[in-house]
Each structure stands twice: as structure tokens, then as C-alpha cells.
Amino acid sequence: MSERVKQIVPDLIEAVRNVLRDHKVTFDEYRAGFGYMIGVQEAKEIPLLLDALLNSTIVEIENQTRGGTKADIQGPYYLDENYPLVTKALAVRPEDADAEDMIIRGCVTDLAGQPVSGAEIDIWHSTPDGLYSGIHDNIDRKYYRGRVLTDADGHYSVTSKTPVAYQIPNQGPTGELLEKHLGRHSWRPAHIHFWVRCVGKRDLINQAYFEGGDYVGNDCCETDHLDLVVPKIYENGKRVMQVNFVLEPAYTISAG
Ligand code: MBD
Ligand code: FE
Secondary structure: OHHHHHHHHHHHHHHHHHHHHHOOOOHHHHHHHHHHHHHHHHOOOHHHHHHHHOHHHHHHHHHOOOOOOOOOOOOOOOOOOOOOEOOOEOEOOHHHOOOOEEEEEEEEEEOOOOEOOOOEEEEEEOOOOOOOOOOOOOOOOOEOEEEEEOOOOOEEEEEEEOOOOEEOOOOOHHHHHHHHHOOOOOEEOOEEEEEEEOOOEOOEEEEEEEOOOOOOOOOOOOOOOOOOEEOOEEEOOEEEEEOOEEEOEOOOOOOO
């Protein structure tokens, strides 16, 4: 890693310096930028800001070497913990009982089209009013998060409630930059997050989007990998999100 740091950081600094030179940035502007970054830190928005501005580029780079389903950004609200194993349903907040029912299901296959059984899929998404459990409004982290396993045929299926287009927190410095200074908006299309893991396969972090939904293709986080825009299908009044994943083999990192 430290070799990489030695290679990357000087280039990064030089690239920033060139922007400062090109725009003849003044000391006042330098100080304003400095103050902005302190504000980002104080608002605890470093992950949010970096996700909004840079994460999609890392995904773009990763996808250049990816076979099978392309990846998407992770987002800031994955909880780094063991997700509860669920077999049928993600836990639904009681007050969301009347929100639209959703079935998330699909199959996992390898590059040859063979089913991958025993894959673990962490699934997380917002409440029907756009909040993440464990993050916002003291919503218990057990809601709308779970780990499912694919069966012998590579299939998984779990019920939940349909999320909506999501406005990233816009009262802080990230929202101010996007909306006030850059003339952008702070909305993401409704989405479901996935992290697929299986022994011998390359991990896949992904998101599924709802066909025809607001902000699909116009995401404030600039995701442009939209392979997983899922057709609008209903079964017995339930929105069906058929989300299939093709996993490539894990590659091994050789030393040196
Ligand atoms: C989210 O829910 C999200 O998925 C991303 C990428 C950024 C902010 C909030
Ligand atoms: Fe999200």
C-alpha cells in the first residue's frame, strides 16, 4: 500500500496545484475552501461528500476489469456488521405497514450461466419515506437490512416495502455545494443496495433501480451504470424487483 501512496499522492497534489494555478486561486479563496472542509468534518459528511463526488469514478475504474454484472457505488449507509440472516422478509417498520409491498428476488449465476448456491447477499435500502435505519431518526437498525442466501438453484427471494427517490441530506455542506454552488440537485433515484459475496467469486457491490422512477439516469451521485434498472412488474399488488447477478471468479492478488 505505501508504494501506492508514494505513487498516487504526489500526482494528486500536483493535479490540485495545477487547478489552483489555472484559476489563480487567491488566499481568500484558499481560506474559504479550508473553512468548507472544516464544515464537512464538523457535519460528519466526509463519507457523503466523497460518495457524491468521487465514488462513481472508483466504480468506473473497477468495472473496467469486471466480468459478469458490473458494480455500482456502495453509498455511505452500509452498516459494517453482520446483517441478520433472513429467509423470507426484511423487517418492516410497523408504521410502514400501509406502504407498497415489494418482493426482491433473483438468481445468482457464474460466467458460464451455472447457478451459484450459498452466495450471501446483504440487502439494504431506505424506508418508504427515504430514511436509513441505524443512520437517521433513531430508526432501529434491524429494519430494511438483511442477509439472504441463495438456494441450490442460485435463487433468493425476500419481501420488503418499496423505497422512494431519495434526497441525500441537503442541509449540510454537501447539499450546499451541490445545490447552491454547483447548480445541481441532491436527489438519488429510488434504489436497493446489494453486496454479494461467495467463496471463490469476486465480491459485487451493486444497486437496483426502479424503471420509470424519478431521477433514474439523473442521479446526484452520478452513477451511470444502470444495468440494473428493473422493469415495472407487479404480482398481486406487490412490486417485483427481479435482480439477477452474474459473478466472476475471485482473482488472487499476487504478492509483489
Ligand atoms: C445514499 O443512500 C446512497 O446510496 C448514496 C450513494 C449516497 C447518499 C445516500
Ligand atoms: Fe442508498
